[in-house]
Amino acid sequence: MTATPRPLPTLAELLELASVVSLPLHTTFRGVDTREALILRGPEGASEFSPFVEYSDEEAAAWLAAAIDFGWVATPPTLRDRIPVNATLPAVGVEDIGSVLDRYPGCRTIKIKVAEHGQTLGDDIARVREARNRLGADGRIRLDANGGWNVDEAEHAIHALAEFDLEYVEQPCASVDDLWEIRQRVKYMGIPVAADESVRKADDPLDVARRGAADLLVIKAQPLGGIRSALDIVERAGLPVVVSSALDTSIGIAMGAHLAACIPELEYDCGLATAALLVADVTAEPLVPVDGSIPVVRPELDETLVQQSLASTDRDLWWRQRLERVYGVLQGWSESTGRHAAPTE
Incomplete structure (x- = not known):
């Protein structure tokens, strides 16, 4: 019944x-x-x-x-009870990197913010180099430019940062046309291009996949209308995905974790550890990483x-x-x- x-x-x-x-x-x-x-x-x-x-x-x-x-x-029914997650490194100075990464115990992947307004490529290089030194050769480094470069700047930056063995570069340019162009320019380097804003802020979130402008998609539950809506986009896009958050509380992170737990093939560590950036949260058991992953649970509010x-x-x-x-x-x-x-x- x-x-x-x-x-x-x-x-x-x-x-x-x-x-x-x-x-x-x-x-x-x-x-x-x-x-x-x-x-x-x-x-x-x-x-x-x-x-x-x-x-x-x-x-x-x-x-x-x-x-x-x-x-x-x-x-919806879930397929796993824990989600491997990446550390998120804001555009901080080299001297602050250690204190940030200490909040992500066991994480084998670091997403590093680059192309920050008011900073230079030299600042990005120094940040990525220090993160690589701390992570070691076996760890994974991905970059997130939030669409901050034009095509020529992106090409120059990716060349300059390629020595640090990049897993992928997220939203190097703002438009789908520019994403397509930079993907063609760096394809020979074997560095994938991921789309984030071109999915969650687009009138047509499938356009970037349809036009071959990205190798993988960054999927966020809240901006895409919820778990079911996001799952539909994942299925129709036919590309690998990374499930991420939007600097949520642990309640919003739980939504993302349930989304990630529903995806049959989850090839990448997910960007669902940003609760570690919060000084305070709304639950006594915040969804921060332990041994590089978070559980798929619904945290209880601590009133x-x-x-x-x-x-x-x-x-x-x-x-x-x-x-x-x-x-x-x-x-x-x-x-x-x-x-x-x-x-x-």
Whole structure:
């Protein structure tokens, strides 16, 4: 006998079940030193709505769809109970690398941020060299430029950094056209090109795969509308994937871990250890790496920790007003988008 589907929440229910938290970071990450998130308490467990503050309401609607899906709909069956993860190294100075990497015990892979505004290629080279020295010859190093280079800059940088035995370079250029071009230029070097922003911020997340502009895709549950929506993209793209997070709390990380656990072939360590960058979290058992992996679990909210991390009154109001607006956008999505619209009240 098929169970009756659980009704999705109304806006009033979401607002009643929400807490807005503000969590400081150990190290500034792409200009962010405090991470804000709206935590929801759904019948399936805690969920998270945390699009970055600069994102439009239209872009944030996929994040709300993901939060509702994770909190109100049972997750799909999983294929594994632990996910190997990579360390994430922000664009810090060489002198700070050790203290950052110490937060990722057992991780065999490091993702290094490069092309940071205000820094030089020399800064990137020094950071990657020090990370390689600490990791050893057997470890894996991947770079993430967040679309910060043009094609010529990317080609020059990849040549300069190739001596450090790169696993792949993530989003070296911003546009799909430029990704295609740089992939052609560096293909002979055997360094794969990964797409992130060209998937999660694109009107058509499959365009980059269809046009042969990437060797693998970086998949994030929240920006892609949730676990089921992301799994559909993975299946249709037909490329290897890395499941990653968006600087989430451990609640958002759990969503990503469940997504990774559903993918049949998981060839790469996943970018799901960024909770290690947070000074505080909303659970007493944060999803930080142990022996290079995290468990596939749904952490319980620690209400004391939530209360200790509550955002200021004005930021709480800002997030609640944003939730109301984005909920309206979600209601307006048509079935042709392939996404779940929010219920009417």
